[in-house]
Each structure stands twice: as structure tokens, then as C-alpha cells.
Amino acid sequence: MNYQKKYRYSGSFNADIGTMVRGIKGLEDYTRNSTYRINWTHSQDAKANPFLTFSASVDIVSTKFYNNPLNNNYIFNQNVLNTQQNSTVTLTKRFLKLPVTITGTASYSQNFATGLADLRLPQMNVAVNQFYLFKSKTGVRSGLLENITVNTGFNLTNFVNTQENELFKKEMWDKMQTGLKNNIAIATNTTLAKYFTFSLSANIDNALTTKTLNRYYDPVKAVTVDEINKKFAGYSTFSTTASIQTTLYGQMDFKKGSAIEAIRHMVTPSIGFTYSPDFSSPNFGYYKNYYNANGALTPYSIFEKGIVGSPQSGMVGALGFNIGNNVEMKVRSKSDSTGVKRLKSSNL
Numbered sequence: 414m415n416y417q418k419k420y421r422y423s424g425s426f427n428a429d430i431g432t433m434v435r436g437i438k439g440l441e442d443y444t445r446n447s448t449y450r451i452n453w454t455h456s457q458d459a460k461a462n463p464f465l466t467f468s469a470s471v472d473i474v475s476t477k478f479y480n481n482p483l484n485n486n487y488i489f490n491q492n493v494l495n496t497q498q499n500s501t502v503t504l505t506k507r508f509l510k511l512p513v514t515i516t517g518t519a520s521y522s523q524n525f526a527t528g529l530a531d532l533r534l535p536q537m538n539v540a541v542n543q544f545y546l547f548k549s550k551t552g553v554r555s556g557l558l559e560n561i562t563v564n565t566g567f568n569l570t571n572f573v574n575t576q577e578n579e580l581f582k583k584e585m586w587d588k589m590q591t592g593l594k595n596n597i598a599i600a601t602n603t604t605l606a607k608y609f610t611f612s613l614s615a616n617i618d619n620a621l622t623t624k625t626l627n628r629y630y631d632p633v634k635a636v637t638v639d640e641i642n643k644k645f646a647g648y649s650t651f652s653t654t655a656s657i658q659t660t661l662y663g664q665m666d667f668k669k670g671s672a673i674e675a676i677r678h679m680v681t682p683s684i685g686f687t688y689s690p691d692f693s694s695p696n697f698g699y700y701k702n703y704y705n706a707n708g709a710l711t712p713y714s715i716f717e718k719g720i721v722g723s724p725q726s727g728m729v730g731a732l733g734f735n736i737g738n739n740v741e742m743k744v745r746s747k748s749d750s751t752g753v754k755r756l757k758s759s760n761l
Contacts, residue, residue: 656685
């Protein structure tokens with residue numbers, strides 16, 4: 414079935430569902446296999462609604478669908494060679510007066526080689542456009558406070574990797590992982606002594622999940638055991654960077670009639686410092702220790718096998734220095750309407 418509404422949307426829907434029976438019921442050679450394929454595509458006209466868009470690309474099949482000898486058309490089209498099948502549905506919402514974009518997606522990925530399926534339902538991303546934290550008093554922004562900008566957003570994910578026959582059953586829900594991540598990036602800058610630009614920034618990550626890891630070594634079975642705890646837990650990390658830079662100019666002018674009119678050299682030296690604490694410290698509680706097979710005390714993150722990632726281990730304290738060079742040359746050119754051509758070479 415194909416459908417279309419002019420200037421609004423269009424799409425198609427196909428379903429192929431069947432059961433193949435071999436032999437006589439009650440005898441040893443009796444088999445009964447059901448197969449299916451559901452295909453749906455949907456696209457929205459770009460001018461239909463700029464604040465709400467919806468699209469779908471769904472192609473879900475049973476594991477043995479392409480191998481069914483009754484589906485000869487798929488065999489001839491070499492679909493039987495497919496090892497991966499992906500489906501995605503996306504809904505995006507924008508606002509006229511708010512700098513916010515909300516995107517919701519549902520995706521389903523099938524691996525025919527392993528028989529496993531990845532299901533992400535739902536996923537939601539909330540992106541907030543950059544904004545200034547404080548209003549300008551004079552209309553011209555100056556100073557560290559008035560130049561503070563904030564970028565932030567949220568990302569919610571529900572993910573499970575399971576067998577096809579476990580979909581939407583208790584086994585699947587037990588494996589389901591839920592994670593919420595938030596990032597806040599704050600930055601500001603100001604001018605010092607007329608010729609220097611001072612910049613300051615901070616990056617904050619927050620995460621929340623429904624499952625954590627408890628690891629220990631089982632001496633009886635001689636294996637390392639990873640035990641999943643079903644409880645809410647989260648972490649917060651941050652890093653900060655401060656830098657100062659300036660720009661130096663030098664120019665050489667040539668005599669009239671020369672093929673080269675002028676050469677300008679621009680040098681931008683900068684120095685910066687970055688700091689982030691050690692989040693594997695016992696004070697944070699994000700890392701634990703266990704005795705491995707050799708009896709050595711080994712650290713691990715309780716978020717190690719989750720979908721929100723792990724906090725960084727080890728303190729970061731780095732001092733960096735950089736010099737950028739840019740050389741520009743003005744040369745006479747008959748092919749240019751102004752009679753002068755500018756050549757640039759950067760990062761020398």
C-alpha cells in the first residue's frame with residue numbers, strides 16, 4: 414500500500430506474513446514455521462510543519478524469513494545474504510520562542526548471524542541552544558559575568574540486547590538498561606590590559622542509570638564474577654580550563670611596481686591550564702576494588718558495564734603553550750578585478 418497527502422507527507426506499507434507446514438501432524442517429519450516481514454517508510458514534506466517532523470524507516474523480519482524457499486523473490490534479489498537489518502522511527506519537535514529541540518527515536522537492529530536484536534525504545538534527546546546567563550546592562554557585553562554562555566542538553570536511552578524470541582517478555586525487561594545523561598558547558602572571556610584575551614570554561618557531566626556492577630573473584634569456580642545490581646545510581650564529573658592569548662602583527666610594504674605589494678605576519682601565542690580531579694578516589698564512590706585471580710587488589714568502576722559510561726580515573730593537570738602563525742601576501746594579479754591577489758598561509 415502506498416499513500417500520499419500532497420504538501421504534507423507520503424509513505425508505503427508492506428506486510429508479508431505466512432506459515433509453512435511440512436509433513437503430517439503427529440509424525441516425526443512434521444514441521445511448522447511462521448515467518449513475517451513488515452516494511453514501512455514515511456517521510457514528511459519539509460514545508461508541512463517546520464516545528465514538528467516525523468519520519469520512519471522500518472524493516473522488521475523474522476530470522477528465517479529470507480531463507481524460506483517460498484520467498485523466491487527475496488532469494489533472487491540476494492536479500493538472503495543480508496546479515497543486518499535496521500529500523501528507525503524519529504519525531505522532532507521545535508519551538509518558536511524557546512531555544513529547545515526535542516528529538517525522540519525508536520530503533521531496532523537485527524543481526525541474523527548471531528540471532529540477537531538491539532532495541533532502543535525510547536530514546537530522547539533535549540538540546541538547548543547556547544544562551545547568555547546574564548543580560549548586558551549597556552547593550553555591549555563586557556567582563557566575565559556578562560559574557561558567560563551556557564550549552565546544555567539531556568539524553569535519555571533505553572537499550573537492550575536480546576534474542577528475538579525474548580522480545581517484550583520478562584527476559585527482555587530484565588536485561589533492559591536505562592540511562593540519563595546531562596552535559597553543561599559554561600564558557601566566558603574578557604579583555605585584559607587591552608591586548609590580552611582571558612578565557613575560562615568548565616564542563617560538567619551528570620549521569621543516572623538503573624544498574625550498577627559488583628565484581629568479585631570466585632575461588633571455587635576460578636572465575637571473575639560480574640554481578641549486576643538493579644538500583645538507581647549516578648555520578649557527576651567536571652573539568653575546567655583557563656587560557657590567555659594575544660595577537661601580534663608585523664607588516665612589510667614593498668616599493669611600487671614590485672610584484673609583491675606587502676607581506677603581513679600575524680602571531681597568536683597562547684597559554685592554558687586544564688584541571689580535572691581523580692574520580693576513582695574512594696571519596697566519590699564511583700570505583701571499588703576486588704582481589705583478582707592473582708590476589709592483587711584491582712579497581713573497577715561500578716558503571717563499567719552500563720550505557721552511561723564511566724567517570725574518568727586519574728587526575729588531570731596540564732599546562733599547554735601554543736603559537737599560531739599566519740602569513741598573508743598581497744601580489745599583483747591581472748586576472749583579479751582589483752588588480753591585487755591575496756595569498757594566505759596559516760599555522761606555519
